[in-house]
Amino acid sequence: MTASYEVPASKEQFAELLPATRRALLHRLAVGQNNGRAPSMVGAVMREGRMVWAEGYGAVDGQVPGADTQYRIGSLTKTFVAVLVLRLRDEGLIDLGDPLGKHLDTPEGGEATIAQLLAHTSGLAAEARGPWWERTDGALRPDLADIFGERPQRHPAGRLHHYSNPGFALLGALVERLRGDDWGTVLRREVLEPLGMDRTTLGPEAPHAAGWAVHPWADALLPEPAVNTGRMAPAGELWSTAADLCRFAAFLLDGDDRVLGAESLAEMRVPAVGPQDPQWVTGYGLGVQMTRQNGRVLFGHCGSMPGFVSALWVSPEESLAGVALANLTNGFEVSALASDLVGTVADHEPRIPAPWRPLDEVDPELLELTGPWYWGATPFALRLCAGRGLELSPLGRGGRGARFRAEADGTWTGLDGYYTGETLRAVRTAAGAPSHLDIGTFVFTREPYEPGDAVPGGVDEGGWR
Template identity: 75%
Template structure:
């Protein structure tokens, strides 16, 4: 008798469960009603695509959808940061390069590109003259018009000081090295590969109008629609929940056509001191970082007159969320967006990928695995895919780290205390492994192994 096997059933559906969808709808409905937003659109991303979206309120007499444009403000900065990291990956600049070595400007010329990305350049928070976000800047041709009499508020590298003009300089840097406008480069190198066809410099229908909401009455005042000129890299872009969902998927999973995964991970590493007594937030290379109820989030918030926006992703949970509204201020969009991520992560925890053995293994690498000791502190070294190594403490204490294999036979630390440090395998005259060296920290196969390899030697009397 022939027995046909049943078709495989996916362990996890990309679609959200009804209870999760109901909880998300309740969250955005409360946000729109209590925040008195003329309109609001929320979306959730999982498994590389938008799996839920909903609109509330009205745009031109209709409920807004995932394709309705809103101004996204400073989320624009993260796009600019991706362009700068692409230039670094191509070898056209280094993150530790002085800005002045690439761009002829006296402002922040001594600051490094990394400091500009992380808002530690010391530049003033705002431009000279009137409120730039409400002033048409299309006629400002030069960078010199952006800065006032005191462009530098702090010495470079001394403090985290959010700077909108700093990203005007980064946009100009992209233009200098590419020979085209930053937006032309962005469209070709990021937006088109990711399928973000509704992310633009100026609004394209259907789009929301920007409003201010009276603090003591349910009435509205239209906000001006401005072209911010040289300040555009700091907050000009318009986008949709659907497009930002694609960008969230990129921030979660990467896309080698746009930016290599290691560079994306680098953007999430805190470059500034934690902000707040309970480590509530920080800043990486163009990404805001937040910790909400123990969950690490990365992304960015944004605001322009008439609009507020937030995009958060949790790489551990594999979930991202977007929230867009058309009012100048009123409620905490960042918190509501974080709660959307938490809702999905808690209602539907991520299903781990199935364990699979390595396709092939080098016996010389397998020889390195197992217990090692730094002095009397025990560690386990495990072999991972692509020749990677994981070091984890056995018991209490000790520093864990992941290491990436390099072509020269060494490994580079990816996180923790050993981030950027080199792990070397040291062999004796007979070719056998003697010990491991991690930035002068010697690990041996036994607690305080051979005295000739342990710095300072080992007491001749041995253990007693």
């Protein structure tokens, strides 16, 4: 029998920021606007699902900008496009392993898989053919063939990470092909409206910032054009606000069944290239960038277009997100600023953990799986978690730990580290007692090299000596 009691609503209880935290955030924003020499800058913080701080610095049309002021967000657009593609996958219309050419008649990139395009491992060129697409009216590129120049395929598909703006133009065209409507309309209908993001648009809507270039050796400005980029729009067309991006951050963190579930969103933020090293520093998943800073894992995206830079970083562990928007061409201060906003709140006001509570029910057969297990002579502990999940943790130096999700067939699937996607099986004796664990053919026994037939190759009959 388990205990029953009320759990406090900690999200609401600790939603407001302390005055000292708010001042530290404002100071960081002001330093960022000065050091970056930005005509204007807006910063915002999302905590536990809602925006808890937003400030502007500098001026837009003579006024201090705010959470509702639009800025162009550049490549942050790619994360929105990725959500649309994952929706197609979840509906069974595509598989991420499908070559693009299975669904879209394209002059280039058709052999790359949809996952490779999302992760920038398609090998396609980084940029569209000249002239500079970000400053050129999109009417010059009405067809997919018009975005590719000489040598569109720069690397073999799947070999390495090579950022490709044309790759996301292809993904936008894929959405249009399967939905029968332009990608911007699909985005509005399937993502923006359900999430209440009515200030995220394809073109600027007042109040919005104008884009500027800042002279490198003088405090002087030059207007930047804001053109419709046509077929390249899915790579960086959107305009948004700090308030809307906080809504988007909350969605990316927790999911929304009207748009995309939390499991698919978690899949997006798994590094797609290289080994699944728990100590990775930077990575790129399915339409999202990832970074590890000061021990904190963040995911999101940065963006730039002529006259604008943007950044959104989310910390899943702390349920925090930082947003930074500015209207200047060259200024990567916003990426550091957005991550520092997260760090400032986390350091000043560490997240209050939810109260510990016992499991709602305990299956005796699962309970007897818990406790110490050994891979050879290396000790591990297995814990039972909510939802019949399991967590394997090394007890000494070395060893691979992982969390496992329960499946309907009585097995478990690895969620992180080396065992991501691998199957854990609990093997029992004829009498029904736990014999050993099998994790992708790795055998774990109750005693170090336990005698019997479970350990491949057998155990020396003389035993330990």
